[in-house]
Every structure is written in structure tokens, then in C-alpha cells.
Amino acid sequence: MYHIISIRDFERSDLDYLLDRAEEFDTLGYRSRALEDKLAALLFFEPSTRTRMSFATAMARLGGRWISVDSVEASSIVKGETLADTIRVLSSYADTIVLRHPKEGAARLASEFATVPVINAGDGAGQHPSQTLLDLYTIRQSMPIDGIDVGLLGDLRYGRTAHSLALALSLYGVTLHTIAPGGLEMPANITLELRERGTEVIEHADVEEVIRDLDVLYVTRIQRERFPDSASYYNVASSYRITPDLLTGVRENLMILHPLPRAGEIDPAVDRTPYARYFEQAKNGVPVRMALLHEVMK
Amino acid sequence: MTRKDPSGGLLVSPIRNGTVIDHITAGEALNVLRILGITGSTRECLSIATNVESKRLGKKDIVKIENRELRTEEVDRIALIAPHARINIIRDYHVAEKKGVEIPKVLKGVVRCPNPGCITNTNEPVASTFEVLDKGLHCLYCDWLIKNDIASHII
């Protein structure tokens, strides 16, 4: 059985294959009945409108159906029940389980108890592979991923999307540039793992110093709750804000990405520049999730 | 029998059948028992000697367990904290088998994941699972890496 749990489980050829499949669904204009007789269970223990809706959309676009349990229902229905039991029961209802859970490793555990494929839609501070695939997909729409310079900006300590993207990019020989406020740097373990995979990781003090050398700037949210008080949050957040001024002299092909929702990290005026690609990125969630759902259930 | 038998002779009364774990890193005998799941409330008849003189290690600990032959999978996990330990299976007062310990590739239910957000630290019916790498122990659920002081994470 094919589960989609962690980006670490994928080799480059697996990623390329899934991205190719997503592209096929994209060019078909989403017209497919490939999962006509299939049912997906969307089991979300944490609120996530965007991810949940894009999985539901992807399922509908494939002619399939879904049942959905949101965070409020999930926590009341399964009160006291283990995730393992919930997964065993849901396995008998649906053809695949899409799981969002606050604990790291929850999706791995679910895959051990499920008798149907499990797709990880985010487990705590852990993995979120469908997000990473749609990030890669968006980059690949504009340029070959191999050998590019990618800047990772923002909360690189707790930001799971940055970790799994960095790991995936390490399969493409990119150079990674990290720009993070003090205390929110990329964890040493991850940097070590990236370097062991042969990836060059360069740390920068601020975004200005590196932005002209980048092909991709991946911006992540800096969360207020990481700071002792709002003054220090605003201080840091404002010095990491992307504004049109900052973009003078950048590479023509620079692409700014953000997993959304954004707080104040990107000035809305940037939306009108050709570099802003985060809404396309969000849209790409659908063909990428179509490819994943199709792959596990076909 | 004397306290300082340099041949590593018998410090405590001989056992007829069972297991002697010799050459345990000094001070780790109790942790070794903990890893083996042998506690005050289990039934084994035990003798423990700690900080005895040893030619090879300077000082070492020894554990003797009567009427129980430990299996290789059981004892390998102690290699984490006592890499030089030797397992002697005693039958009819004689050393019938002798083997070293080897750190296993995967540790199940031996070490608690230090990550409070890890699914293995909940009431789910799974044991913690770590793969043993050169750089440390890697949690196969949450990807946490334990780099040092492994003994303090033993369940």
C-alpha cells in the first residue's frame, strides 16, 4: 500500500513522477473521472480550511466523493479514543484517509493501523508533504529546479513547510540561503541533514544582502506567539517584511512564494509585481493533491 | 573467593543456571537492569556488583541473574550504555556461552522521545522507535535526533 507521510520517504524520481502527474491533471483542465467510485475521508484534528478544501476540491475534480470531519467534530467524536482506533474504523468506511493532526508522527502511526492509504496533510510541527509538492510544482512551472538559488525567509525553526521544502530541494542540487530572526534559525539537525545530502546552506543576516542572487524567495510566517511581547514581534516582523523597494535589481525570474495565509510578511503592494506567485502557488494545491489522491487510490 | 580476584573471579556466590552480564561500564548496572525490564517487582533472583576492579576497564559492574537465559535481542539494547558488556550464559555452574553486545539498528520501546509533541508520548498503542545512526538516535515518528546522554532518555 502506498502512503504519503513524509518528504524523507521520497526519492527525486518519485517527486518528479508526482509532479508530472499533477501537470497532466492541470493541462486536462481538471476533467477526469478517474476516482469516480472512490471515497476519501478527510480527518482534520486541527483547523485548516485551505488544505481541507483543496483536498475536497481535488477529490471532486476527480469525480470522487469525500466525507469530512472537522477539528471540532473530531475532538468531540473521538474523545478518549486513540487515533489508532479512529483510523481502524475509518479504514472500513473510506478508500483513503487524509489526516491533519497536532502531534508529530501522527500520520506515520496512522499508516501502521490503516488498511487503506494515508495521506499526511500536516502533523504538528512535522511534515506536510502535499504542501512541499505544490511548492516544487510552482517553481517547476517557471524554471528547472536544478541548481537554482533558493532563499528561505522567516521562522525557519518552527516552520515545517520550510523544513520539508529544504529537504526536497536538496534532491535537486540547489543552493539554500537561510534568512531568519535570532532564535528562529533553522534547527541544527536539519542544516546538518541538508549538508549531509550535499546541499550548500548559506546563512544570511538580512534579506537585502541576498535577494539579488535568488531565483526563488520562500517567505514563511513569523508567529507572534514566538515572541515575549508585541513590541519585539513588530520589531522583528518589520525588518523581515518584503516591500516593492526591496525588489529593485533582483533577477528577472525571481519568484516570491508563501504557503499562506500571510500575516504582515509581504506588503500587499508586492502582489502587483511580476515576482508575486503565491496565489498561483495556492491554486496549484488542487492539481498536486489530485495527483496524490489518484496515485494512492488508482 | 576474595574481593580482589584479578581474574574477575566470583564476587558473589556462584549460580547454577542463568546469565552473568560482565564488563558493564562502571555505574551502569542499574540502568542495564532497567533496560532489561528487570525491576524490584519482577521475580528474578539477582546479584549486582558495582565499581569492582577490572583489568580491562579500570572499574566495571557485574550483574548475575539466576534461572534466566537472556536472549540476544534482549541484551543488545544495553549496548547503548554498556558497549563492552559480555553476556555469559551459565549452565550447571559453567560458562556455556559467551557473547558481546551489538547496538541494534532499531530500538523499540527502549528510549523515550524527548519531543513533547511526538505521537509516541501520547496514549496511542505504539512503542517509541528509534533508528540508531552514527550521529545519534533518530525518532522514526517525529524525526527528533537524540545526540547525547542517551541513558537519561531510557524508559
Ligand SMILES: Nc1ncnc2c1ncn2[C@@H]1O[C@H](COP(=O)(O)OP(=O)(O)OP(=O)(O)O)[C@@H](O)[C@H]1O
Ligand atoms: N557459576 C557462575 N556463577 C556466577 N558467576 C559466574 C559463574 N561462572 C562464571 N561466572 C562469572 O562470569 C564471568 C565470566 O566468566 P569467565 O570464567 O568466562 O571469566 P573470564 O575468563 O574473565 O571472562 P572474560 O574474558 O569475559 O572476562 C566472570 O565475571 C565470572 O565471575
Ligand SMILES: [Mg+2]
Ligand atoms: Mg574477566
Ligand SMILES: [Zn+2]
Ligand atoms: Zn519522536
